[in-house]
Amino acid sequence: MTDANSELMFPNEVPPNTKIARYMGLAQYLALLESQEAYFPSLARLRGAEGNKGDKNEGRLSPVDNFFLDGSAKLLGHAINSFFSSTFWGERPVGSGQSPETRAKTPPPEREIFPIQTPFGPIHPMESLTHSDICERVSSWIDVWCWHEFAHERISMWRQYGQGEGAICIISSAENLLKSLSPTDGDVIKIFPVSYRDWFGLSKDHESSYRMVCEKSKVYADEREVRLVVHDSDCDPLSSRKETGRRMAVNLRRLCQKIVVHPDSPDWAFEAIDMLTKRHLDIGASRSDIYKERVTW
Numbered sequence: 001m002t003d004a005n006s007e008l009m010f011p012n013e014v015p016p017n018t019k020i021a022r023y024m025g026l027a028q029y030l031a032l033l034e035s036q037e038a039y040f041p042s043l044a045r046l047r048g049a050e051g052n053k054g055d056k057n058e059g060r061l062s063p064v065d066n067f068f069l070d071g072s073a074k075l076l077g078h079a080i081n082s083f084f085s086s087t088f089w090g091e092r093p094v095g096s097g098q099s100p101e102t103r104a105k106t107p108p109p110e111r112e113i114f115p116i117q118t119p120f121g122p123i124h125p126m127e128s129l130t131h132s133d134i135c136e137r138v139s140s141w142i143d144v145w146c147w148h149e150f151a152h153e154r155i156s157m158w159r160q161y162g163q164g165e166g167a168i169c170i171i172s173s174a175e176n177l178l179k180s181l182s183p184t185d186g187d188v189i190k191i192f193p194v195s196y197r198d199w200f201g202l203s204k205d206h207e208s209s210y211r212m213v214c215e216k217s218k219v220y221a222d223e224r225e226v227r228l229v230v231h232d233s234d235c236d237p238l239s240s241r242k243e244t245g246r247r248m249a250v251n252l253r254r255l256c257q258k259i260v261v262h263p264d265s266p267d268w269a270f271e272a273i274d275m276l277t278k279r280h281l282d283i284g285a286s287r288s289d290i291y292k293e294r295v296t297w
Contacts, residue, residue, distance in 0.1 A: 016175035021150035025163030040143035041245040060138030145228040171258040180255035194225040263290035
């Protein structure tokens with residue numbers, strides 16, 4: 001089992017003191033309090049998230065990714081290099097000093113198929129498994145818990161994820177999140193900030209083994225997502241998985257530093273949530289800063 005509290009960090013992991021938040025509806029909060037468990041949907045499962053919350057391309061390759069992985073980009077580079085006798089600026093001819101005639105007669109290189117970088121290591125495509133097939137298989141074995149990098153409350157996050165006037169926001173830190181979990185033997189746990197990209201552009205982290213887990217379209221950039229990633233190091237990532245995620249015990253008293261109630265919640269709803277929070281977590285609920293700004297003194 002990977003030590004969730006280890007000081008060794010994978011490149012791009014968020015620092016332990018990073019403030020994070022998770023907005024959720026009242027029903028989800030009550031279920032969390034009663035069960036003391038969190039649900040981690042698989043990366044593949046996230047594509048089917050309700051409403052407009054799910055990115056249909058989670059864990060999938062873009063057209064540009066496929067262009068590079070299947071060797072097309074390298075072949076195109078050779079073709080261009082053979083066609084032009086010099087660079088655009090008329091400098092030394094491209095092709096290690098060869099003449100245009102010699103380069104034109106040079107046979108094209110064999111297509112080089114590149115492996116996909118995954119949390120389980122690089123995986124090469126096979127006759128029966130394309131790059132896209134590999135992504136589909138692997139994404140079903142990676143489970144995630146999505147959080148928000150917290151600087152202050154955002155009304156857009158309340159509207160998107162705070163379902164109704166009784167919604168709440170859990171405020172915590174990356175370190176507290178890791179230390180609140182109870183992983184099983186073989187579990188590998190990491191926390192990464194999501195990288196937002198142009199779906200038809202180049203990936204910023206194409207060599208990262210966690211790229212397929214932590215990249216989303218730039219249209220979701222306002223979410224400022226921080227993603228906790230869990231996978232079983234002993235599984236076969238190319239096999240079929242029946243489960244669509246996992247449940248894991250959570251020490252909520254360790255996790256929850258502050259519980260903020262939806263700014264539109266009436267007094268009776270706030271008082272009820274405050275009472276439940278004190279009963280389960282030994283801390284009181286807090287009024288939203290947005291609510292406080294609206295109060296006329």
